[in-house]
Amino acid sequence: MAGLVRLTKGWPPRAQVILMLVPALGALFDFMENTAVRRMLHAGAEGLTVDLVTRANSWTVLKSAADAVAVTALVLLLVWRGWQRWRKGGS
Numbered sequence: 001m002a003g004l005v006r007l008t009k010g011w012p013p014r015a016q017v018i019l020m021l022v023p024a025l026g027a028l029f030d031f032m033e034n035t036a037v038r039r040m041l042h043a044g045a046e047g048l049t050v051d052l053v054t055r056a057n058s059w060t061v062l063k064s065a066a067d068a069v070a071v072t073a074l075v076l077l078l079v080w081r082g083w084q085r086w087r088k089g090g091s
Contacts, residue, residue, distance in 0.1 A: 007077040023070040029063035 008016045036056035040048060 004074070004077070007074075007081055019073060022066055022073065026063055026066035026070055029059050029066055033059035033063055 004020055005016060008019060033056060036052065036059050040052045040056060043049070043052060
């Protein structure tokens with residue numbers, strides 16, 4: 001997160017907070033996915049239901065989406081900062 005703060009230096013604090021919430025959401029969705037998988041494992045083959053699988057899948061999709069947004073934002077920020085440095089002569 002410190003890297004994101006450094007990359008967004010000079011940005012409004014609200015924009016920085018929003019940008020940092022994305023990876024935090026990814027972590028939360030990962031935790032929820034793990035919890036859903038644990039429930040499926042505890043249910044065993046006999047207790048496995050469509051609802052359990054659907055919930056686990058939903059958390060997986062949300063986690064993947066949040067992680068994709070976070071990584072894309074990080075790459076774009078790195079490219080943007082690199083472009084700025086290159087235009088200023090590498091300082």
